[in-house]
Amino acid sequence: MIHLKLCMVGAFSVGKSSLVQRYVQSMFSEKYHTTVGVKIDKKDIALGATPVRLLIWDLAGEDHFSALRPTFMRGAAGYLLVADGTRAHTLDAALDLNRQIEASQGPLPFALVLNKEDLIDQWEITPPRIEMLERRGVKLLRGSAKSGAGVQAMFEHFASHSLKERAS
């Protein structure tokens, strides 16, 4: 079995925890976010013949001004940057966090998750911006914690991507 540490990072109230909640049955309560700053959950999946155990470190939401706790990122196989499609500044925050992570941890596999796909008509993040990011090689995933759409796919994408990274 392969164990992988996956971090969820993103601005405050972009729906990271809701996405995780959608995906796993949690053991720890939400208050860990405000106390320790991280909540850890687990998901066992099978990628082909390979059993994988995801340890999902759901980091407390960051705003522009509070620094990321880089120690929580240590040893991560990758991370999901989560942004709220309906709030453009959460994308800015996510990209800012990405820079912080790259500075402290070096390049790690990551994907940008645009949440709240169910409210796509209210999105502030415009398609041209999304296209631009994709052109720059950023892996973009969409999902909705509310409907559950794309949630499983985003975690499994991450897992398989990480496995490929390990193999190479």
Next chain:
Amino acid sequence: MSLADARVKSDPANQTTSEWQRLRSLLLGAEQASLHALAAKVGNRDNLARSVASVLAEATAIRAGQDDGITRVLAPIINDGLQQSVRGNPQPVVDALYPIMGPAIRRSIAEALADMMQAFNHAVEQSLSPRALKWRIDAWRTGQPYAQVVLLNTLVYRVEQVFLIHRETGLLLGHAQAEHAVVQDPDMVSGMLTAIRDFVGDSFHVSQEDGVEAIRLGGLSVQVRVGPKAILAAVVRGNASESLRARLSETLERIHHSHAVALSRFDGDMAPFANVARDLEPCLLAQARERRRSPWRAYVGIALVVAGSAWWLIERHESAAEWSAILTQLEHEPGFVVVETGRDGAHIVRGMRDPLARDPRNVIGAERARAYEIVWDLKPYLSMEPPLVLARARLLLKPPDGVTLRLAGSTLRASGIAPEAWLREARRRAPLIAGIVTFDDGAVDVKNREALNRARQTLTEATLYFEPASDAVSDSQLAKLDTVVPSLIVLRDAAEAAQMAYSVDIVGRADAPGSSEFNLRLSQSRAEAVRRYLLAHGAPAKLLHARGIGAIDAVGPQANEADDGQRRVNFEVIAASAEAADPAP
């Protein structure tokens, strides 16, 4: 011919030089080439280094075999190098030493822990004891499972879970849990534990090595040991012992050693750690609570001190009390007057003592007298206290057995049966005794008084009559003597018993006719005749004295007439005290 040759030919000086050159190369061509090669080697830094490098190891080995020059040269260099390395980045040195350092230090630590399950079973077996009942109540009250309460009460500590956590990722590499332990998802716990360590490390700016070593919450603690690549965390209920901490460190070191490669290349693949749980199981220690031994030594010590102090106090108090008791005793003892007491090393008692009083040592008891080493300073005096007066009377009167003396005021009362002789003497002496004025012998019965009196009476009443001028005892008179002999014997025996000396005078008489000389002789003969008869019939000789007194009773108007009544023999009983009458009986 080449152009050059032509030029040489055209210049004679040049021609000579080149010829020399040619000659030289013809003669020394090979040597010249090797000289050039050597010069290139020595002259060029790189070449020279390469040449030396090729023989450096061999040269070092040869020199090292000859002397310790190389060691001496290298030692300070290595020292400096090591110091610089540690100063710059200690981690590689720490990593290199880590697997061997700990075991070397701790190998000598002995481990002996009681078997947890045995203690547990023991506790469960005793589930009907009052203690167990209390635990059941505790379990019911606190809502904890009974087994948990038993464990908490019977174990000093118990390791419930052990986590081996990859330090970098916080991923769980191995996990072991004790039987019956309540366990949450170890993977997530492992992650959270790492997160908490990180959180504390970040929040309080401590390095990872110095990070959280223990998390404690009530009776539960998480003991954390941090290695270069992995962390060992033990969830301990109760108070972890030093030996457990040593065991954790040792285990972590062993795993670092045995999984060195897997740890340093860890990428999430758990295969190399499939069996690591087995290495963790020895950490699932439990230590049974030792029966709380009463600190009996302390108790005994305290008891001894208390008892000692109490004994000393009591002794002191008793000593003072005893001394005053001794004095009181002496003051109450008849025949003693305590005038003064003091201490001059020994106890001193000054005063007066009647010689008849008891020995003071007997008064207070020989034991105490010895213990107090009393010095007696006692002058003699005559005590008028009744016991002493009585004692004095007893000493001086020597009352025979059967006589009791009592004192009533200044009167000495005697009672009982006493020999007559003693009674007489007592009457004489008693009033002379200090403290006695009168002697009352009304209650004293003289011994054998009746027998004596009867014998006396018989004797005094017996009268034998004689014919004129004859000393022969007629048969009719002899018959009277039959009662006399037994009376004499009674008198003798009674006298002996009463310590009296009696004598019986056989007194012969005559009537007036005849000369007085004749009559005296006649009366003597008559008395002796009776004595002879009595002796012949068993009368005690000692008692009898024959004496004739003639016709001394012949007085009055018919004094010279014959008188039958005067020709007779009588018995006179004379009593005297034994001493007076017969000093050597």
